Amino acid sequence: MADAHPHPPASEPSESDIRLVIAASSAGTVFEWYDFFIYGTLASFVGKAFFPNVGPTLQLLLVWAGFAVGFGFRPLGAILFGYWGDKLGRKYTFLVTVTLMGISTAGVGFIPSAETIGLWAPFTVLILRILQGLALGGEYGGAAIYVSEHSPPSRRGYYTGYIQSSVVGGFVLSLIVVLTNAAIFPADTLSAWGWRAPFVLSLALLAISLWMRLKLSESPVFLAMREQGEIAGNPFVESFTYPGNKKRIFIALFGITGILTTIWYTAFFSALSFLKGPMRVAPETVELVIGIAAIITMAFYVMVGAWSDRVGRKLPLVIGAGLTLALLFPIFWGMGSLANPGLQASAKAAPVIVAGPACSTDPFADLKGVKQSECGKVLETLTASGVPYSVQDAPALAVTVGGKPVAIDPAWLVDDAALRKEADKARKAGLEAVLTANGFDFNVQHPGLGALIGIGALLTVLGALSGLTYGATAAQLTEMFPPQIRYSSMSIPYHIGAGYLGGFLPLIASYINARTGDAYAGLWYTWAVVAFGLVVAMWGLKGGPPHDFRDDAD
Structure with missing residues (x-):
């Protein structure tokens, strides 16, 4: 069927034109994703500053919940800025989004800790995360469409690949800044206030991004639509009433975004949390290895x-x-x-079995005002220490390591709120002492060069898988939707998928791990989302050479 709304004919852009478009759009995207990711990269410091009076497992979950809140508001940002992008233009809309992101990120660096202003600290953090989510909801669609609509069809995937790569660039930049920050500040200074510097740095990145983006002209596709009077009346409403668009949105949500976003966050954030947490590898080592792997995979x-x-x-x-x-x-x-080869070897040689009534743990028990069972307290400590275990029902609490019973100190199980921290510390020290005597190693791990190369190679494979599912997405989503409602139509499913299916992944995976005591159990969430998405993609996406949008309900 003939194209009803093709891209307006345009000459091949000059090399200097396309370099400016790609550089300005990609740099802004790098900075904006840096702003968003720096929160997750500095999760441990954020937790201690703004969520201090809870156990380590709940503290981590609260940090990831704050991370997820930002993602949760991305769809609203997609609706808001998508509307403006389709009504007012691509360029000025993503100027607004990058400004909002830079200011709200810098704000996190200026918030006093919870010890100073109490609950206002985490509340203010969540408000700023909401603003970040709104900004990011408008950023990706604007940058992707802007580059795509400047690109000739024969090179659209190649040119927009730089936008996809710049998302990884934001993550890499956050790691570089964090590592540099750690090298500059002594440990005490870093813990006290030095961790705030990467957040404040976003003001400088904002200035650079605005300077570059102000040099850009409006998208030729949008200019042509405006001249021809084809601007949508209400882009949000028309995204759901345009013939065939509901199906396109469903496919874009589950068959494209659901796949790519869960793989992306698993490859980078789940791997980061896995290696730092249960594997106990030195944080600087993890950040360096993941950073190198990410830089390599940017080319993919x-x-x-x-x-x-x-x-x-x-x-x-x-x-x-x-x-x-x-x-x-x-x-x-x-x-x-x-x-951490010793962890797996010790777990096999001396399996940990916890038995007792109500033998399960709820990481959110404190928030619910519910007391953990005695068995649940032990499971919570083992989970926080990264120790695999199995659970059995029994009339009374009992713990065995390698078949040997562990003496349960009553001080481990005190319920009094005033003595909670002392009980947690005693339980952790007591259990780790017994486990250490049975071969478990709770020291910070420093894998050798060969092991680090192997870990880096596996991370690179994960990054390559992300590249396969993410590299052509900007071109693909641009070509799926009609130009007059493109900003809204592609942003809505992309940010619902990235915001909920991907953004909540660290929280959901950490919760699954905490409930099961299995550091690998959270991967089933990624596997299930990708499996469903693959079925949708096989059913709904057309193969063959790419082409501009066509009014074809199929």
């Missing part, structure tokens, strides 16, 4: 985007999703055996 996004210009957008996505289902667990098992 551009390469996959260019490849999709020849083979179509569907094939790389399907290959990446299928390989993820096959390799996800083996990759993490491999990283675990390289990062």
Whole structure:
């Protein structure tokens, strides 16, 4: 069927024009994702400053809950800024989003700790995370569409691949800044206030981004629509009433975004949390290895985007999703055996069994005002220490390590709120002492060079899988939707998927791990979302060479 709303004919952009478009759009995207990711990269410091009076497991979950709140508001940002982007233009809309992001990120660095202003501290953090989520909801669609609408169809995947790569660039920049910050400040200074510097740095990045983006002109597609009087009346409403668009949104949500976003956050944030947490690898080592792997994988996004210009957008996505289902667990098992081989060996040689009534743990018990059972307290401590265990029902609490019973000190199980911290410390020290005597090692791990190279290689494989599913996405989503409602139509499913399916992944995976005591159990969330998304993609996406949007309900 003939194109009803094709891109307006335009000459091939000059190299200098396309370099400016890509550089300004990508740099802004790097800075904006840096602003968003710095919160997750500095999760341990954020937790201690703003959520101090809870146990370590709940503290981590509260930090990830704050991380998820930002993602939860991305769809609202997509609706708000998508509307403006389709009504007022691409350029000025993403100037607003990058400004909002920079200011709200810097604000986190200026908030007094909870010890100083009490509950106002976490409340203010959550408000700023909401503003970040709104800003990010408008940023990706604007940058992706802007580059795509400047690109000739034959090179759209290649050019927009730089936008996809810049998302990883934001993560890499956050790691570089955190590592540099740790090298500059002594440990005490870093813990006291030095961790705030990366947040404040976003003001300088904002100035650079605005300077670059103000040099850009408006998208030629938007200018042509405005001249022809084709601007949408209400882009949000029309996104759901335009013929065939509901199906396109469903496919974009589950068959594209659901796949790519869960793989992305698993490859970077889940791996970061896994290696720092239960594997106990030195934080600086983890950040360095993941940073190097991420830098290497940035090239995959551009390469996959260019490849999709020849083979179509569907094939790389399907290959990446299928390989993820096959390799996800083996990759993490491999990283675990390289990062902390003693943990797995000790767990096999001296299995930990916890028995008792009501033998389960609820990480959110404190927030609910519910007391953990005696068995639950032990499970919570083992989980926080990264120790695998199995559970059995029994009339009374009992713990065995390698078949040997552990003496339960009554001081471990005190319920008095005033003595809670002392009881937690005693339980942790007592259990770790017994486990250490049975071969468990609770020291910070410093894997050798060979192990680090192996971990880096596995992380690079994860990054490559992300590149396969993410590299052609900007071009693919741009081509799926009509130009006059494109900003809204692609932003809504993208940010619902990225905001909820991906953004809540660290929280959901950490919760699953905490409930099961299995450091690998949270990976089932990623596996399930990718499996469902692959079915949707196989059903709903067309293969073959890419082309501009066509009014074809199929």
